[in-house]
Amino acid sequence: MSDARDIRDLLAIMAALRDPASGCPWDVVQDFASIAPYTIEEAYEVADAIDRGDMADLRDELGDLLLQVVFHAQMAQEGGAFEFGDVVAAICDKMVRRHPHVFAARGRASAAGGRMPGAAADEARRSNADAQLQHWEELKRAERAARGDSDVSALAGIARGLPEWQRAVKLQHRAAKVGFDWPDPAPVLEKLHEEIEEVRAEFAAVAANPGDPAARDRLEDEIGDILFVCANLARHAKVDFGAALRRANHKFERRFRAMEALAEADGGLAGQSLEAQDRYWVRAKQAERGEA
Secondary structure, eight states: OOSOOOHHHHHHHHHHHTOTTTSOHHHHTOOHHHHHHHHHHHHHHHHHHHHHTOHHHHHHHHHHHHHHHHHHHHHHHHTTSOOHHHHHHHHHHHHHHTOHHHHGGGOHHHHHTTOOOSOOHHHHOOSSHHHHHHHHHHHHHHHHHHTTOOOOSTTTTOOTTSOHHHHHHHHHHHHHHTTOSOSSHHHHHHHHHHHHHHHHHHHHHHHHOTTOHHHHHHHHHHHHHHHHHHHHHHHHTTOOHHHHHHHHHHHHHHHHHHHHHHHGGGTOSTTSOHHHHHHHHHHHHHHHHTOO
């Protein structure tokens, strides 16, 4: 580390940026809604650095993500809602409260200043990660009930601000906890084939009635069903849907860039027929696989 800096420095920098008289004009006019997309973007950039195994970039991206937390906390402080210290206290309390199997054994008072829940250590311990995840969900439900949340559905508490693919997986996971689930991947694959046929039918309906908004809505519904089933298939295969999609994106980008390089001697891809472009695609795939 070149400079001995800590969170107080970052808080002071953020306060200066938001100063109405001398701060940055862009930072001053932001609000929670305008900053939220950047917060989501920074989280994805953290995931990207992890995928690439770039620790230097991960350090920087984690800093960018931390800045988002500080930005939101500063705006909340200006509005008299809460401060950064309240954010830290809340997450510390939550982590201790939701991990009694860890902190009960250390003593309630010493672990969290007397804020430990009343569950005994023997009752709190869990034998494995899956059991602990179940206990975590139980604690979250209890917390929602304590706040007066009357939603008792198995699907309660799943944030609507999540990327929809992630929300789909969470919805499926919650439904599976009460037994509403396929027993294995085979029927999920059958369902995928069924949904594909339904999409074919809706494409035909749109072609026959191109100006019919109801036909377009049905097509959108059926494509959504395919995506939902794909998320379910990934869950059953114990494959992270987001990671799988990132791999597919990386693969496409890598091969498309190789296509562009191959086509450069022929004047580039633009203006060439799809058949000609597809030949570059095949060559790019062959080169990637080490084929002649």
